[in-house]
Amino acid sequence: MHRHTCFTLIFTFTMLLMMNACNSPSGQQTTGTPTNGQAVPEYAIVIHGGAGTITKANMTPEKEKAYTEALNKALDTGEEVLKNGGTALEAVEKTLMYLEDNPLFNAGKGAVLTNSETCELDASIMDGSDQNAGAVAGVKHVKNPIRAAIAVMKNSPHVMMAGTGADQFALEQGLDTVSNEYFFTERRLESIRKARAREEKTGMTGRRHDEKFGTVGCVALDKNGNLAAGTSTGGMTNKRWGRVGDSPIIGAGTYADNATCGISCTGHGEYFIRYTVAADVAHRMAYLGESVEEAANFVVNEKLDEKGGSGGLIAMDAKGNVAMPFNTEGMYRGYARPGERVVKIYKD
Amino acid sequence: MHRHTCFTLIFTFTMLLMMNACNSPSGQQTTGTPTNGQAVPEYAIVIHGGAGTITKANMTPEKEKAYTEALNKALDTGEEVLKNGGTALEAVEKTLMYLEDNPLFNAGKGAVLTNSETCELDASIMDGSDQNAGAVAGVKHVKNPIRAAIAVMKNSPHVMMAGTGADQFALEQGLDTVSNEYFFTERRLESIRKARAREEKTGMTGRRHDEKFGTVGCVALDKNGNLAAGTSTGGMTNKRWGRVGDSPIIGAGTYADNATCGISCTGHGEYFIRYTVAADVAHRMAYLGESVEEAANFVVNEKLDEKGGSGGLIAMDAKGNVAMPFNTEGMYRGYARPGERVVKIYKD
Numbered sequence: 001m002h003r004h005t006c007f008t009l010i011f012t013f014t015m016l017l018m019m020n021a022c023n024s025p026s027g028q029q030t031t032g033t034p035t036n037g038q039a040v041p042e043y044a045i046v047i048h049g050g051a052g053t054i055t056k057a058n059m060t061p062e063k064e065k066a067y068t069e070a071l072n073k074a075l076d077t078g079e080e081v082l083k084n085g086g087t088a089l090e091a092v093e094k095t096l097m098y099l100e101d102n103p104l105f106n107a108g109k110g111a112v113l114t115n116s117e118t119c120e121l122d123a124s125i126m127d128g129s130d131q132n133a134g135a136v137a138g139v140k141h142v143k144n145p146i147r148a149a150i151a152v153m154k155n156s157p158h159v160m161m162a163g164t165g166a167d168q169f170a171l172e173q174g175l176d177t178v179s180n181e182y183f184f185t186e187r188r189l190e191s192i193r194k195a196r197a198r199e200e201k202t203g204m205t206g207r208r209h210d211e212k213f214g215t216v217g218c219v220a221l222d223k224n225g226n227l228a229a230g231t232s233t234g235g236m237t238n239k240r241w242g243r244v245g246d247s248p249i250i251g252a253g254t255y256a257d258n259a260t261c262g263i264s265c266t267g268h269g270e271y272f273i274r275y276t277v278a279a280d281v282a283h284r285m286a287y288l289g290e291s292v293e294e295a296a297n298f299v300v301n302e303k304l305d306e307k308g309g310s311g312g313l314i315a316m317d318a319k320g321n322v323a324m325p326f327n328t329e330g331m332y333r334g335y336a337r338p339g340e341r342v343v344k345i346y347k348d
Numbered sequence: 349m350h351r352h353t354c355f356t357l358i359f360t361f362t363m364l365l366m367m368n369a370c371n372s373p374s375g376q377q378t379t380g381t382p383t384n385g386q387a388v389p390e391y392a393i394v395i396h397g398g399a400g401t402i403t404k405a406n407m408t409p410e411k412e413k414a415y416t417e418a419l420n421k422a423l424d425t426g427e428e429v430l431k432n433g434g435t436a437l438e439a440v441e442k443t444l445m446y447l448e449d450n451p452l453f454n455a456g457k458g459a460v461l462t463n464s465e466t467c468e469l470d471a472s473i474m475d476g477s478d479q480n481a482g483a484v485a486g487v488k489h490v491k492n493p494i495r496a497a498i499a500v501m502k503n504s505p506h507v508m509m510a511g512t513g514a515d516q517f518a519l520e521q522g523l524d525t526v527s528n529e530y531f532f533t534e535r536r537l538e539s540i541r542k543a544r545a546r547e548e549k550t551g552m553t554g555r556r557h558d559e560k561f562g563t564v565g566c567v568a569l570d571k572n573g574n575l576a577a578g579t580s581t582g583g584m585t586n587k588r589w590g591r592v593g594d595s596p597i598i599g600a601g602t603y604a605d606n607a608t609c610g611i612s613c614t615g616h617g618e619y620f621i622r623y624t625v626a627a628d629v630a631h632r633m634a635y636l637g638e639s640v641e642e643a644a645n646f647v648v649n650e651k652l653d654e655k656g657g658s659g660g661l662i663a664m665d666a667k668g669n670v671a672m673p674f675n676t677e678g679m680y681r682g683y684a685r686p687g688e689r690v691v692k693i694y695k696d
Contacts, residue, residue, distance in 0.1 A: 131622050137485075137592070138510055158591045159618045162486055163511040165590025242513025243506045244485070251599040251624035270507045274479050276599035279624040280631065287635035 043082035044221040044320035045091060046335035047074050049105050050214040051266045051312040054330030054345060064345065066104060067332055071343045074098050075336045078220055088228035088262075089127055089150070091220035096123075096146040096232050099216035103185045105332075106214020108144060110185045111234025113192040119183035121234055122248040123149040124160075128227030128256035128318070135248040136170070137162040143176040146232045149248070151175060160248065183234070195238040213328070215247055217264025219256070219316045227318055229254050229262035236269070245269025251279035258318050260285040261292045266331070267311010271304060281315055292316065296323035391430035392569040392668035393439060394683035395422050397453050398562040399614045399660040402678030402693060412693065414452060415680055419691045422446050423684045426568055436576035436610075437475055437498070439568035444471075444494040444580050447564035451533045453680075454562020456492060458533045459582025461540040467531035469582055470596040471497040472508075476575030476604035476666070483596040484518070485510040491524040494580045497596070499523060508596065531582070543586040561676070563595055565612025567604070567664045575666055577602050577610035584617070593617025599627035606666050608633040609640045614679070615659010619652060629663055640664065644671035 049071060078095035082088075100108025111119045123145035124135035134153025137160065142148040148170040152161055161169055171177055215233040222228075231254045233247040246253035246269035253269065255278035256262035263278040272278075277299055284295035296315045304311070305327045312326025314333060324333045324344075334343035397419060426443035430436075448456025459467045471493035472483035482501025485508065490496040496518040500509055509517055519525055563581040570576075579602045581595040594601035594617035601617065603626035604610035611626040620626075625647055632643035644663045652659070653675045660674025662681060672681045672692075682691035 133622050159621045160592040162590040169589035241517035242510040244508040244510050250621050273507045273598050274481050276627040279627045283631035
């Protein structure tokens with residue numbers, strides 16, 4: 001009798017453990033779990049402005065203040081849309097337009113320059129409610145690349161457009177277009193000239209170890225419970241040969257599905273493409289039952305880190321749980337929910 | 349005593365059932381399971397030449413013979429490499445070069461034309477041994493786009509290049525370049541002119557229901573147990589605005605990881621991007637423990653089909669198990685293992 005009771009207990013326990021490993025959506029351990037008493041917040045928004053060697057040591061108080069203010073203004077912009085019943089898509093659009101227009105970030109105005117001293121911009125958007133998506137790569141004249149990505153999603157049968165064709169589409173859509181010089185800033189012109197001088201001197205074409213991965217991204221959850229995610233970037237300083245990073249690649253730099261989460265990545269794009277980072281986070285949630293934080297942390301801090309892939313991501317599930325892991329020194333990031341606001345730059 | 353024995357048995361049984369659902373790599377049900385007595389074949393190769401409304405009714409015996417011969421020659425090409433100890437990458441390269449050079453298929457010579465009567469070609473490659481990858485989108489002058497994708501993977505720090513920059517890179521790499529007219533065939537010129545005339549008449553810019561999704565793809569397994577996968581295409585007839593489909597997108601049209609499988613897709617590319625089809629098959633194997641056939645069939649015949657995404661894919665795991673599901677009327681396809689050869693066009 002005793003032996004069988006014991007067996008039964010062991011089997012029951014083992015089974016429960018397995019059920020947990022196999023299926024548990026254990027969202028309770030998530031960093032950004034809503035703490036204001038609501039099970040699911042009315043709305044939520046999370047943003048990033050790039051990851052890299054961002055340390056207190058290489059930051060002035062003025063610069064830190066400028067970035068903190070910009071991140072807060074970006075969150076204000078998105079919150080305003082969501083509070084007033086706007087959709088997650090609209091919140092992502094407006095928030096990313098603000099970040100694209102702000103020359104502090106590597107997207108839109110202030111984007112890094114290519115080897116031939118032009119700006120070539122990438123952006124993508126995904127709607128978590130129907131998994132519709134849009135992306136542009138290598139555009140040179142759309143003032144706000146995120147709007148071009150949204151136009152591709154909404155007003156074309158396509159998901160992705162590249163190069164002059166994508167600019168042509170944006171023009172046909174009546175989006176604001178600008179000369180390529182509009183995107184230039186003194187700071188980025190200096191960077192590209194230094195990078196090219198270094199390259200001529202050393203013969204090395206690789207990236208500098210201390211380079212920042214400039215990208216901006218946003219994930220929003222609206223009052224209808226829908227998620228949307230978007231990413232925008234100028235790519236890599238000194239890029240050439242029409243290099244495309246992960247930002248305009250659905251499943252690599254951006255992904256959204258109400259059933260799992262919305263994601264926007266920033267980092268060494270080649271790794272994010274090879275390891276389909278955004279899709280991997282969502283699939284781990286769907287198939288392993290991991291929470292958004294478990295999945296995001298594992299992919300960034302275990303899988304990518306082990307392979308040498310530097311960067312980070314923001315992710316949010318349809319309950320407003322937020323994850324913002326990164327394996328670099330810092331990441332410009334923040335999130336907002338009703339009555340709650342977090343903005344951070346460095347590691348805690 | 350009896351009651352406890354009974355409980356124990358029930359729990360054991362339930363537990364075994366759950367373990368199976370959670371982890372079983374039940375490769376035994378796979379269509380293309382090696383049947384020649386070997387556990388893992390010495391080598392294996394699987395190819396596709398596009399999916400769509402390919403029926404006996406709209407095929408002449410001459411056309412059928414030409415396609416069957418071409419598929420067999422493509423398999424011969426890849427088998428020759430693998431038999432002689434070549435790598436999976438080399439086999440994919442040579443096989444896809446043959447299919448690109450053959451004007452029957454929508455890749456390389458014989459590619460479909462864009463709205464502006466040019467050929468804009470996409471290709472990608474992934475190495476399952478280290479998950480390194482390369483891709484080009486919208487190239488107009490590389491004779492064999494798959495070779496450009498391989499050069500991106502091997503000889504650049506990047507994964508993806510697009511447009512004129514990608515052509516420039518191919519030129520710098522010493523790859524054969526051609527005038528854009530090299531890719532033209534009478535048949536495709538006729539198609540684009542008909543498509544444009546139809547468009548002018550009806551004002552409709554959408555695809556015809558009976559269109560074929562022309563793409564070529566190959567997955568190979570070499571004697572070292574390494575997988576590689578590649579895809580090449582001319583894209584969609586009458587495409588414009590620099591449209592990019594799934595073929596050059598790692599995780600959408602192409603994916604390879606020795607731990608799961610190699611995959612190449614063909615179909616309505618926009619759906620394959622939105623549902624990260626190639627990555628999804630691999631992740632279902634990794635996280636749900638599905639066999640390559642279970643995962644591939646589910647994604648193509650359940651998930652994609654339900655969403656209206658037409659097409660198919662080829663997939664192979666590192667044991668040489670093959671899956672070739674499609675939800676269209678037909679798919680040019682075939683595979684070869686030592687002493688075994690299958691070539692098919694229609695549904696069984």
